[in-house]
Amino acid sequence: MRRILVVGGGYAGFYTAWRLEKKLRRGEAEVVVVDPRPYMTYQPFLPEVVAGSVEARHAAVSLRRNLKHTKLVAGMVTGISHADKTVTIHPADGPDYQLTYDVIAVTAGAVTRTFDVPGVADRAIGMKHVEEAVAIRDRLFTAFDEAAGLEPGPRRRKLLTVTFVGGGFSGVEGFAELLSLARSLLKKYPELSEDDLAFHLVEATGRILPEVSDKPGEWVVKMLEKRGAAVHLNTFMQSADDGHVVLSDGTEFDSELIVWTAGNAATRLLRNHTDLPHNERGLVQVRADLRIGTETEVIPDAWAAGDDAAVPDLASGKGYTVPNAQNAVRQGKVLAKNLLRSLRGREPKNYVHHSLGVIATLGLGSGIFQYKRIVIKGLLAWLMHRGYHVLAVPTWDRKMRVLSIWLVAFFYGRDIVSLASVQSPREAFASEAKKTEATTETVRVS
Structure with missing residues (x-):
């Protein structure tokens, strides 16, 4: 063969x-x-x-x-x-x-396309793999838990400041969904308010979502800003040493979570x-x-x-x-x-595909769809996004599992359990084992 x-x-x-x-x-x-x-x-x-x-x-x-x-x-x-x-x-x-x-x-x-920006290699996280998406979510939950125990100040502000670099589909969808999640979490944290949140989207060009036309892109920017986000267009990240972000437009701030989605x-x-x-x-x-x-x-x-x-x-x-x-x-x-x-000895055929349009989720209940001059915004676009992707994801078991999660979330809301410790699963066991060894050694000496 x-x-x-x-x-x-x-x-x-x-x-x-x-x-x-x-x-x-x-x-x-x-x-x-x-x-x-x-x-x-x-x-x-x-x-x-x-x-x-x-x-x-x-x-x-x-x-x-x-x-x-x-x-x-x-x-x-x-x-x-x-x-x-x-x-x-x-x-x-x-x-x-x-x-x-x-x-x-x-x-x-x-x-993920990266540039030689000081601090990015040490602080930033990408969003191309499942593990990265889970880590981003868990880091936000951890930041909320820590910030809730702090008095208002620089440390709390840094914990609740999120920065996304890259205004393509991956960056904008991730940014909008995380912003939606953060705003919904405030209901569970009475110690915190919207004023404590700071979300920054940094894009090097003059527009986001390059595959949609100008006006829909401008609508997305306004929608994000209405939710309290800051969208920096025609702006580069110059450095992010120790989480201190410096942008080319002169803006500076401390950010605990930096997500890099600046293209492929x-x-x-x-x-x-x-x-x-x-x-x-x-x-x-x-x-x-x-x-x-x-x-x-x-x-x-x-x-x-x-x-x-x-x-x-x-x-x-x-x-x-x-x-x-x-x-x-x-x-x-x-x-x-x-x-x-x-x-089988036959000639191959050319690949020709006419776009079916572009669609993006922008947080729970909000989305945008464009096919040529047809533009749909808001809830209907969000429902279209979910409908299209549940049909597009391969295998029936994945379709049914995703549908069941969406159905449960419709009645009970998002699951807000954080499993950040899974990224270092031996930490608790190793810590206890070391304490046991130290106690045993002390007993032997005495």
């Missing part, structure tokens, strides 16, 4: 392998997926995980449960040598090793550790049919899709497809079909 190696188990990788499983004939090919995580993250749910509207595990789709006939390798691909068709895999434990393949599908996704960048694998062609941004150069190469030259047995691929946008006729979930899912499905067509 030929071995099809899928690098990455995100949207594009998961859907590629999932479709291949359903369509491959017995003995036609072996599918191998390499990813350090055992699940695919459904990223549109991360803002709701931050707000506690979706249970963290329900935003993760198990690879092993759903890819029943695919070989799963837990590790990270750190090098691709297509000349001899081998990849270097760095496993969770043990030495690196080589794995050969016949056909490769690069769906490694993207990483190609992985180091594609920029530095492969002989596959890539463009100036580090993205794999891909034809419209998802084969790696250019219009005049094709790299045999090499394919790519998703956020790590520069796929020509045939729908608009200019540039590349937008790196979002809508494209990654559909590219994964087309990639699976084209791999099958190639295995």
